[in-house]
Amino acid sequence: MSNLINSYNSLLSNLLIILICLVPQLMLAASVDFLRSIGKIYSVIGVIVILFLALIGYLIYLDRKITRLENQNLNDE
Amino acid sequence: MLRQIYSVFCQELKLDFRDITSIGSVLLFMVGATFISLKSFITLHGVGWVALYWILLLFSMLNLVMQSFKASRSSSRIAQYVYCSALSIVVGKWCYHLFYILFSGLLLFLLMSVFFGSPIQDFSLFGISLLLGSIGLCTLFTVVALITSLVPQAHLLTSILSLPLSLPYVLLCIKITIVSSGLIADTSIWSDITYLASLTLFAAGLGLLLLPTLWKS
Amino acid sequence: MLRQLWWKLLGAGILVIVLIIGLGTPLKSGILESFPLSAAVGETVTLDVRGYNTHFATATSQSAYLKNSEQRVVSASLIEVKSEQDAAFTFNLPTGDLASRESLTLIVNNEKDGSIILPSALLLKEGSPSNQSSTARWEPLMVNELHRSEGYRFPYRNILHETIRNTFFHVAIWFAMFILFITGLVNSILYLVRRNLVYDKIASAFTEVGIVYGMVGLATGSMWAKFTWGAWWTDDIKLNMSAIAILIYLAYLILRRSIHDIDSKARLSAAYNVFSFLILIPLIFIIPRMTDSLHPGNGGNPALGGEDLDNTLRLVFYPSIIGLTLLGVWLSSLSYRLSILKDRWILNHK
Incomplete structure (x- = not known):
């Protein structure tokens, strides 16, 4: 059972690390493209932010549910 | 087989027409809805008329189907479940739904023609759209009602499931009916009609295919 | 698995690579706007052009054309570069058919940006007979004079x-x-x-x-x-x-x-x-x-x-x-x- 938890945690932490690496990239893009604002670059940034916020939100939702169930299962055993 | 279908059909008909509440509620719904729209729209032409017609028809259809399979749980209809096969019961109910929707469609057309005047110019095309649309909606609703018949809150679920699904049918029907009212000239209307028919055929085929999995309890 | x-x-x-390339790659050069929007046949018109990602100042061989619907062009007689993004192109519009009304495509061409195209940049209106003195002619477009943009860049689209x-x-x-x-x-x-x-x-x-x-x-x-x-x-x-x-x-x-x-x-x-x-x-x-x-x-x-x-x-x-x-x-x-x-x-x- 703890094996299972570890695998989940490693997966989640992997994803988190990847996403944390993405943030500077996004910010860099936003600041570099400040001069390009006439080209509607904010729309692209907005789209990317929506996409990753939604996916991360869903991931957190799944993670919390899984954690809760695992804890309950552990308690039962 | 045919006899069984016929008997199911007759029984549904008899049960609905034996007490006046059933037929009365249809009439009341139609007249009430038409009158409310008369009071709120005052005049109604062309596209609005057609859209209102199909929306009212859709809801009256939904009204019927929501109670169709649920009512069949009652003791008065248990006999037919013992004697008839699943297929004949479903086809019988389908026939009854079709009869009902055609009846209410004609009734609604009559009422709206009286209150608003009828914009329909090409009656054969209107007839085709009413017939094909009724068959399509009927098939769709019957399959959905079959799916939800086992669920406790079947009322709610039937409308949730079937309203989004009925959209392509209703859109196509509205388009054909608008063409039949002469507001838009469309030379490719027959492709729409064949399209509606093939969609209905697919839905019916799939419904028959899924019937054994749905009818097990 | x-x-x-x-x-x-x-x-x-x-996804990371998509993000980096998708955001990092620049767009091709384009024209944001040009003014005025219409001119009469036979007139001399100066188009103020605002470019996007363009290199008007650093490019050495600048040329500009107005193209009509028959794929024939008139080239700019005077090019005034104000900055990397801004330039003014003066065209002597040919008289040709006085009653013609059509929209012309603007083509700006240099070796850094390649050829930049702005469709329906200028609406050609009927001119008065007094404008008939123009000597310019519609000429066939020399395709080999047009440059191509280099490098990996995403296309520029209007809007x-x-x-x-x-x-x-x-x-x-x-x-x-x-x-x-x-x-x-x-x-x-x-x-x-x-x-x-x-x-x-x-x-x-x-x-x-x-x-x-x-x-x-x-x-x-x-x-x-x-x-x-x-x-x-x-x-x-x-x-x-x-x-x-x-x-x-x-x-x-x-x-x-x-x-x-x-x-x-x-x-x-x-x-x-x-x-x-x-x-x-x-x-x-x-x-x-x-x-x-x-x-x-x-x-x-x-x-x-x-x-x-x-x-x-x-x-x-x-x-x-x-x-x-x-x-x-x-x-x-x-x-x-x-x-x-x-x-x-x-x-x-x-």
């Missing part, structure tokens, strides 16, 4: 501008959603054939993630629409059909939640999934093609014609679909494991 890490990292890695990068995220997520829904459908059919509850769980997991993807697709599309079409929500047929498709799948989830018996839940939801997908095919693929839409690729064309998606975009777009799909499979596998845990919990509590 499903528990291994490599494909999850592959998906995430592809879209930088938002063309949204293709990699907004369009790709719809494609990924379809792959997820179809996987769910296949699993539903497999359940109906083999009656193994595992397939039902997989189908539900994929459909759930597909719905999340669909909602993200709607939200991102709304964002994009605000910047290009000017409204969060338009009465566009594809938009409404997509929203209804999401409603249909939400109904699938509601159906699953409202049945408690595991067996009949699996049976009915699988049947509904198959049935609703059948209805969905016309909703997504056929009806939108029959009516006009703001989306590209309507009126009978395939959705991704050569005009809308050029090779530089494809190079990022297809990997993006793969990356988002892998991410979706990853999320679905988590959702699937969650449903297994739920089952175990129920078992423990009985």
